[in-house]
Amino acid sequence: MRRLSATFAILVLCASVASARITEVKPGLEFEGCDRGNEVLWFDDIEGTVDGWLHLSFTTNECGRFHLDTYMAYEDTYSWWCGSFDYDADGGYGNSWDERLYTPTVDWTGYTYPVLTFAFRCDSETGCDFTYVQAESNNVFVNLNYGYDGTRPWLDLGLYGYVVRNHGNPFVGRLRFVSDGAWSDEDGLYCSTGGAFMVDNIRLFDYYTGYTFFLDDCESGGLCWPESPWTPCSWWHVIENPDAAFSDPRCWWCGNDAAPDLIPPNLMNGLFTPLVDISSVAACTCHFAIHFAIPMVDNDYITYSATCDGSMYYQIGAYWGDFGTLDGWDATAYNVGYDMGQFCASGDLTVGRFLWTMYTTDNGCGPGAAGDAGVMIDDVWMEGPSASATTETSWGAIKAMYR
Numbered sequence: 001m002r003r004l005s006a007t008f009a010i011l012v013l014c015a016s017v018a019s020a021r022i023t024e025v026k027p028g029l030e031f032e033g034c035d036r037g038n039e040v041l042w043f044d045d046i047e048g049t050v051d052g053w054l055h056l057s058f059t060t061n062e063c064g065r066f067h068l069d070t071y072m073a074y075e076d077t078y079s080w081w082c083g084s085f086d087y088d089a090d091g092g093y094g095n096s097w098d099e100r101l102y103t104p105t106v107d108w109t110g111y112t113y114p115v116l117t118f119a120f121r122c123d124s125e126t127g128c129d130f131t132y133v134q135a136e137s138n139n140v141f142v143n144l145n146y147g148y149d150g151t152r153p154w155l156d157l158g159l160y161g162y163v164v165r166n167h168g169n170p171f172v173g174r175l176r177f178v179s180d181g182a183w184s185d186e187d188g189l190y191c192s193t194g195g196a197f198m199v200d201n202i203r204l205f206d207y208y209t210g211y212t213f214f215l216d217d218c219e220s221g222g223l224c225w226p227e228s229p230w231t232p233c234s235w236w237h238v239i240e241n242p243d244a245a246f247s248d249p250r251c252w253w254c255g256n257d258a259a260p261d262l263i264p265p266n267l268m269n270g271l272f273t274p275l276v277d278i279s280s281v282a283a284c285t286c287h288f289a290i291h292f293a294i295p296m297v298d299n300d301y302i303t304y305s306a307t308c309d310g311s312m313y314y315q316i317g318a319y320w321g322d323f324g325t326l327d328g329w330d331a332t333a334y335n336v337g338y339d340m341g342q343f344c345a346s347g348d349l350t351v352g353r354f355l356w357t358m359y360t361t362d363n364g365c366g367p368g369a370a371g372d373a374g375v376m377i378d379d380v381w382m383e384g385p386s387a388s389a390t391t392e393t394s395w396g397a398i399k400a401m402y403r
Helices: 395-399
Strands: 002-005 010-012 038-044 054-057 066-069 079-083 098-102 114-124 130-137 140-143 150-156 173-178 196-206 212-216 225-227 236-240 250-254 268-272 275-277 285-294 301-307 312-322 351-359 374-385
Touching (some): 236 268, 250 268, 285 301, 285 351
Antiparallel strands (some): 066 079, 114 150, 130 140, 301 312
């Protein structure tokens, strides 16, 4: 790991980031502190839901037009929506869109009948603007349907989805919406309600055993991720890969599943922890495991920033480097931690959040020495000295939680 700059910059973020709900400590923690007598305020090994986490692109207002939204959602709070309020109050879509929503990559070895299913609704010009269900087969995406079009209310495919066993292993799937050059909400010639496409409960499972490989219910930040051919996108997403994660099998990755050796160009992608109540401690540090392959070719790098009040962010450092192997996880942060309140006045610690931001230039980033590229984050916690006594657990016991 190498430091690019010791200069600390103030980063002011939009109000929507600062106003998210405060996240409590996850239940079931097996430790209350460490041998320094600190209180663990929050811990996440990324193995369950990732409620409260946020990832976004600072270089564009949209990470593809597929996005998580509460508007006309199927159930609970969120659904994926390929649509916009840019053209009218009830939502719609524009001309010449080409939008994709990718599923996680799944190795279904040992199973025989993988099925992709989901719930969806659509409203797009009949016979002209379609949403295709696609699977990668021999490095080419092929259509599994003739395209959803017209006006369709929410429909849950349930157990009767798309059989994908003949389309390669590991499986890579996506939904792709394509509109032609006229007749949409943009020009007013076709006025949809909530167009073009909404989807929820995206699931890949084995039909015979019922085993679920993944389920994106849209409530925990989304396991799927969007892409537009022409817009920068947030490439932070949760991957399930026991060979890659620090504590198996899940971790955050700012990377490209389709091309793991290269991160797209012109990115400024941020990953935020949840907002955490840090008012009970006199100081707060953030610890985490990190792996990155960021070869210093043309100024690609990652920055660490933090807030102690939920609104004003301070840059702590900027780094680049290449650990050389996929399992080259850096444990420095476990031992040292990053002081989240170093620029805050005494007693001003109220709400804490940590931010990692990946920057790439016009050539993208990668490959590293091991052929991979990107940044992985796992096993994150915040701690600080408590005003009251805490039950101490040895540092060895904490490390035993990890491989």
